[in-house]
Amino acid sequence: MPGKKSDFPVSDVRKYLEPGPIVLVSSRWQGKNNIMTMGWHSVMEFSPSLVGCLISSGNHSFGMIRGSGECVINLPTVELIDTVARIGNSTGSEIDKFDAFDLTAEEAGEVDAPLIKECHANFECRLHDDALVEKYNFFIFEVIKAHVASKPEHPKTMHYTGDGVFMLSGKMAKRRALFTKVL
Amino acid sequence: MPGKKSDFPVSDVRKYLEPGPIVLVSSRWQGKNNIMTMGWHSVMEFSPSLVGCLISSGNHSFGMIRGSGECVINLPTVELIDTVARIGNSTGSEIDKFDAFDLTAEEAGEVDAPLIKECHANFECRLHDDALVEKYNFFIFEVIKAHVASKPEHPKTMHYTGDGVFMLSGKMAKRRALFTKVL
Numbered sequence: 001m002p003g004k005k006s007d008f009p010v011s012d013v014r015k016y017l018e019p020g021p022i023v024l025v026s027s028r029w030q031g032k033n034n035i036m037t038m039g040w041h042s043v044m045e046f047s048p049s050l051v052g053c054l055i056s057s058g059n060h061s062f063g064m065i066r067g068s069g070e071c072v073i074n075l076p077t078v079e080l081i082d083t084v085a086r087i088g089n090s091t092g093s094e095i096d097k098f099d100a101f102d103l104t105a106e107e108a109g110e111v112d113a114p115l116i117k118e119c120h121a122n123f124e125c126r127l128h129d130d131a132l133v134e135k136y137n138f139f140i141f142e143v144i145k146a147h148v149a150s151k152p153e154h155p156k157t158m159h160y161t162g163d164g165v166f167m168l169s170g171k172m173a174k175r176r177a178l179f180t181k182v183l
Numbered sequence: 184m185p186g187k188k189s190d191f192p193v194s195d196v197r198k199y200l201e202p203g204p205i206v207l208v209s210s211r212w213q214g215k216n217n218i219m220t221m222g223w224h225s226v227m228e229f230s231p232s233l234v235g236c237l238i239s240s241g242n243h244s245f246g247m248i249r250g251s252g253e254c255v256i257n258l259p260t261v262e263l264i265d266t267v268a269r270i271g272n273s274t275g276s277e278i279d280k281f282d283a284f285d286l287t288a289e290e291a292g293e294v295d296a297p298l299i300k301e302c303h304a305n306f307e308c309r310l311h312d313d314a315l316v317e318k319y320n321f322f323i324f325e326v327i328k329a330h331v332a333s334k335p336e337h338p339k340t341m342h343y344t345g346d347g348v349f350m351l352s353g354k355m356a357k358r359r360a361l362f363t364k365v366l
Contacts, residue, residue, distance in 0.1 A: 012345070018222045019342035019350050020203010039201045042225035044237055044319055052235060052321070054227055078356075085361035132315065136227055136323075138235070154350065159202035159342075161355075162195070164362040167202050167337065170353025172344075173261075178268035179347040 002120045002149035010049040010143045021157035024074040028113045029064035034092035036061040039160040049143040060092035069127040070111040074119035078156040110145045120155040121148040185303045185332035193232040193326045204340035207257040211296045212247035217275035219244040222343040232326040243275035252310040253294040257302035261339040293328045303338040304331040
């Protein structure tokens with residue numbers, strides 16, 4: 001279980017999402033919770049804090065997120081690798097994934113969708129623009145509240161390459177001296 | 184310099200892009216070449232092979248890519264970390280980045296924009312949908328030809344966290360036994 005989480009500036013969520021981790025997207029709709037895995041996402045703006053996400057219409061979560069206009073993007077670390085794989089290979093139309101995978105649904109601050117307590121960070125999202133949902137299943141969310149565990153500063157994340165194979169995050173490399181502007 | 188590259192199926196580029204690496208985007212317009220760094224991108228579809236990319240209008244590359252409707256997404260490995268940082272902290276309005284950073288512009292197969300020979304993989308892209316360019320600087324490209332070095336199978340990539348700090352890719356973890364469907 002991660003350590004105590006604190007509020008984190010929503011304009012800085014790129015620190016966790018830009019490196020491209022697999023995330024868990026939690027949702028609530030008509031009294032039911034669900035979780036899906038997601039690897040196709042991109043930061044789109046600092047402020048408002050926008051994140052674009054591909055949520056296939058074949059996923060049970062698609063209708064729940066479209067209906068509620070909300071979700072939480074949760075950042076799992078490597079201890080959860082088997083759980084992540086199992087979440088991605090089951091459907092919320094058949095099981096309650098919080099129960100099935102022993103995950104804890106915590107109340108969020110701004111949205112109805114639950115946080116996943118076992119994750120290092122939780123980003124509460126509200127649908128910002130659905131212009132590309134029909135054509136590409138591409139949702140643009142605004143992160144309206146962020147919760148991040150204070151340690152470690154750089155959590156060990158999973159990055160999916162397809163075919164059942166994950167890349168795990170490795171060492172950090174600082175190159176601040178070469179930066180003359182904010183990248 | 185990477186080993187010999189071969190054609191790679193465009194529907195499989197998620198293997199390299201879904202993990203979320205910093206990429207170098209090369210372009211050509213009105214006889215000039217340019218390169219920019221990009222960390223805000225997402226795979227959007229297998230076939231056609233679509234990739235969504237945030238290219239800020241403040242970048243010199245923005246007008247070149249909008250004008251030509253083309254670019255190449257190049258995958259740099261860790262040997263190029265200083266070059267990547269320098270490319271992201273300079274502008275093509277002042278220098279020729281291929282010359283300045285000793286990179287080799289190779290002719291592409293399907294687009295006019297050059298490949299960066301020193302990169303592990305090169306994905307030739309054509310603008311597929313500009314519906315979100317005005318509002319978000321978000322371009323949807325189709326990868327129409329892909330070139331990938333045969334070794335190593337999993338290149339050591341850089342993943343940007345902001346503030347001049349990169350995460351380097353680490354070990355691979357296979358969980359195929361838990362996969363009952365293609366994720």
